[in-house]
Amino acid sequence: MSELNGQVAVVTGAARGIGEAISRRLAAMGATVVLASRDLTQLDRVKLAIQSKGGVAETAHLDLLDERSVQHLAASIKERHHRCDILVNNAGIGLSARPLHETSPAEWDMIMATNLRGPYLMVRALAPMMIAAGSGHIVNISSLAGHNPLPNGAAYAASKWGLNGLTYSLAEELRPHNIRVSVIAPGSVNTGFSVSSGKDPGRKIQPDDVAHVVAMLVTQAPQSFVSEVLLRPTQKP
Numbered sequence: 001m002s003e004l005n006g007q008v009a010v011v012t013g014a015a016r017g018i019g020e021a022i023s024r025r026l027a028a029m030g031a032t033v034v035l036a037s038r039d040l041t042q043l044d045r046v047k048l049a050i051q052s053k054g055g056v057a058e059t060a061h062l063d064l065l066d067e068r069s070v071q072h073l074a075a076s077i078k079e080r081h082h083r084c085d086i087l088v089n090n091a092g093i094g095l096s097a098r099p100l101h102e103t104s105p106a107e108w109d110m111i112m113a114t115n116l117r118g119p120y121l122m123v124r125a126l127a128p129m130m131i132a133a134g135s136g137h138i139v140n141i142s143s144l145a146g147h148n149p150l151p152n153g154a155a156y157a158a159s160k161w162g163l164n165g166l167t168y169s170l171a172e173e174l175r176p177h178n179i180r181v182s183v184i185a186p187g188s189v190n191t192g193f194s195v196s197s198g199k200d201p202g203r204k205i206q207p208d209d210v211a212h213v214v215a216m217l218v219t220q221a222p223q224s225f226v227s228e229v230l231l232r233p234t235q236k237p
Contacts, residue, residue: 003219005030008081012062012122013091015042017191018141021207022088022214027055029215034077036062064091064118074125084129086218089119090141097152108155115159123170136179137218140167144187144230171227180225182217186210187232203237
């Protein structure tokens with residue numbers, strides 16, 4: 001596939017799991033993929049895997065908690081590529097399941113900074129390049145926890161409800177610039193990251209399932225866009 005030849009895609013949390021699967025898929029479609037994460041060792045592994053399949057990828061250290069790190073990444077992309085066609089805000093965290101009243105302010109702040117402030121910083125840094133080009137795709141990876149109650153995961157759920165609201169509003173802001181903003185809300189995904197336990201991994205959504213949806217979103221016909229995808233496993237895990 002070569003639908004994305006010449007395009008530059010930035011994927012946060014690309015070192016493993018959903019982010020790795022998305023990066024591999026976009027590279028297979030012809031995009032130059034900027035793999036962004038704090039874990040450079042794992043990023044190098046993903047980069048080599050992409051290159052072994054004939055894809056193009058480069059690694060970038062990114063700390064979503066540090067505004068300067070985000071700004072540095074954006075400046076590097078602008079200097080090196082002069083464009084950003086696709087931004088996938090995938091990086092996210094969750095903490096051990098516990099009631100909200102047992103969640104410390106530090107834990108709350110960490111979740112909000114990563115899951116909500118991080119995507120805001122990435123959009124703030126990279127959307128101007130899309131606006132200048134008059135095109136682009138922003139895909140935020142949320143969760144069904146952003147639609148449904150999540151007992152013992154209220155902080156995580158709040159961050160994803162917030163990410164959904166950010167996405168809906170941002171989509172309206174950027175539509176006049178021909179930039180499409182979408183959100184994917186998967187259920188339990190078979191990765192090392194989970195706010196749930198005791199579920200059958202084989203029945204969970206697989207990272208490649210999410211990557212398939214991203215591929216669909218960034219190759220839509222120009223006259224329309226899918227604003228949100230709720231992704232559920234066929235059989236409850």
